[in-house]
Amino acid sequence: MTKDLIALTPKMPDPLTLLVGLHAGGPGTRATATADGAVVQLLGAGGRPLVSVESPVLVQVPGEVDRLLGPRSAAAAPVPVWWTETRASSAVPEAEPLAGSVVGRLAHLLGGTVWPPGAGRTGVVPVEGEPGGGGTEGTTAIVAEDPLPAVDVVTESTVVVLADRPVVPLTAWLSEVLRTTAARGSALQIVTPAHCRLSHHLRTALTGPPNRWVVQHPDCGYYDGLTGAVLGWRDGTFAVVPDAAGGSAPAAPYRPAGPTGERQLAVSFRTAYPPEAELLLGRSLELAWRTLTGAPPAGWGTAEPINLPWSPRQLTDLARARMPEPTFVTAVGDPGRPALATVRITRTTAGVEEDVTLTVGYGEGEGVPLDAVQDLAGALADGEHGLISLLATLRPARRDLTAPPVFEAPPVPLAFTLGPEGVLETTLTHARRPPLALRPVQLGPEARPALHYPLGDGTHAEAWHALDVLLTHLRRRAAV
Template identity: 60%
Template sequence: MTKDVIALTPKMPDLPTLIAGLYAGGPDLGINTLADGAVVQLCAPDGRPLVSVEAPILIQVPGETARLLGHAVKEGPVWWTEARASTAAAEAERLAGSFAGRLATVLGGTVWPPEAATTDVVPLTTDVSAIPIPATGNPAVDILTATTAVVIQDRPLVATTTWLSDALRTATAADRALQIVTPPTTRLTLPTRTALRGLPNRWVVQDPEHGYYDGLSGAVLHWKNGTFTPVRDEDGAASVADAFKTTAETGERQLLLTLRTQHPADADLVLGRALEAAFRHLTGAAPAGWSTAEPVNLPWSTRQLTDLARARAPRPTWLIAVGHPDRPALATMRVLRTTAGVEEGITLALGYGANEAPPLQAVEALAAELDAEHGLVTLLTALRAARRDLSAPAQLEPPPIPVTFTLGHDEARRIAPPRAEHPPLGLTPTRLGPPAEPALHYPLGDGTDPQAWSTFQQLTQHLKRQA
């Protein structure tokens, strides 16, 4: 598997330091650049890339190195320089470690993983000319077929880095699946899990004892016709790997909010305020930072993310927001220009330990503010038994259970208030806001009874019929 090595330094690696790092293989290796200089590659004499180094990122958000790497650094901003070693030569992994170790030594930083750090010169002894060059066209992609781009990752937590974002974007544009192959001990961040949720993309777990299986569904997989696909019996049914079924009850939970807002497309529009309101109601503070990839590196700023979305329009903009380290909170937001205006699609997850109570009592007040000030269309709140740190293991996790559902006042008016206020099953919504045009807040349960899904489905079917 390819290896990622990261140098974390208090100072930005300047050109002399980068050159010193790139001499980890001695003077015989060459240099190449990609993506207008954003990626530098250390290459074998025949031009084959051995180590790809991404441009340094200044991480100004506290807790990001600990969240993604389990590797805390001193207080203050830190420069994140990531090197990815290929499988073209046995020396590539040590070359990446020497590159990162040299940066950390000169600039007074650290290396992740710590055991990879070295400053030794690593001469190339493998005859790489005998190894076929993979025609991937992307330094993050290890195997490329007519239907699939395969990324092999060997790290505890797979985040939606710019590497991975580029690989997903390139695969989608070419009508290919993106499949990430990892060991069974690997977990996914929430943004990565979201990106891989829809087929044909997959999280492929390579288990030494159980073979390959899907890390999100558990389906046993095999490599067939250039892609990982489920193994099916004579009746066409797929089986679930035994390793996927192993679960442990920890008492940890996640509070999940899925909300949609809509705004007129005018020059004074500021995006991200609905997300900020959700963070303040549920965590007591605004998000700590935002970015278009992980690690999240920019301090929270609604103005800056609005400027980005406006510059990208009419193309959609996807971004990530993260909370402060004392309360696990992570959100994704998609901004879309539509004929009706500008739409925000937000998913927010918050983590709680066995002895922590999710703030369900704060949801109604949040819904009222979202409707009154932030163009709420719908808000669904749910609870699930899952890890407090918001990461996803390659194991069976129970689905979330709905707690409340809210219709914004414009959406309630479109459906017709008399019918929306009298749904089946005896549900009585709370009216939020002005009596003449209220938002409707429906209680569905306390997050422990799976029957709430049936209630929610009947409610939405009733509302759709009225619409």
């Protein structure tokens, strides 16, 4: 597996310190910048990439080190802390100790620590010899000018990234790899051992084939960590291996275990705003966070680790700077109540829209605030936030919101809310009378109401059928 090594330092790695780290390979290596200068690569003979070093990130959000690296690293590196991530190539034996020397030198000079513990060193790691050997048939080497720095395998159809860490996050580097592979029509396949989990954000980004999470298990080879399908390497990609009956029975390690009592509450909603100069984005997300958890978001960013303290003003400034292109950001909550959100901000002909999905984790014995969903829908429908629609779901899944390579039950709808504009388009009379045994609740101003449809308590999958009937009923009138 490719090795990820991270230097956690209380001081920013300045250019001189970085230079000392980059000289860990001695005269046999040279450095070059890729990804618009965001990644520095150490190259060996023939230009073969050995180690990539990402730009240092100042993490100011409590709980982020613990969430991604565990409590031991969090105790050794209290925030604020500079996070410098490196990746060692799997193709060259000297790459891993070279990466260890890079991060070890940074930690030694700046008084920090290294993850994984014990991986840091300070000596020179000589790199000699011409490239060759250690490759995979049918793959190509990545050169410095390639738009995919530090990936492990490239074929005509697929880019493979190997990872081995407790939680694999959607880092700035991996986000760029995902964007680039999509642009070139390739699949991204992330290969990990069975003990790894994906962060909630990476799980969301891997939307299914051709992208995959490939889990390597000692008992059964490879399987898809999100579907359980048994996989094999064929024609330059990981593909489903049919069973004897021609089907695709899930691998044994993927099969569900017993209930744990942990659950995840998710609310997905869209809001629309006129393009006013004083518009402040992120307010609907903050309202949802306060309603469901009692506190605002703790931090936000464009990749993991989430590094910036929560600030609607900074979020708005970023979205304005990127328009007319959309802006995609993530947010995290206080570590005492696991909560994560994704926000997509889009410029439309009518103004600005926010698409938000907020997920909150609850452990065994912790009550899920189901009544707060209607309170949130009412607050978003008051006219200030321009609610378009809201869907709330509940499912049994990990409290920490990470994705393990085992089966987790799909979410079940709790409630749906149609915003004032949708009610107006559908007509209040029609929207009040779905062909279901439920009574919608009118929310918001009397003149421009929203309608809230309770669908159950999140324990019966029949709620999906009820939601389908409801949406079909609403669309039928809107299309007239």
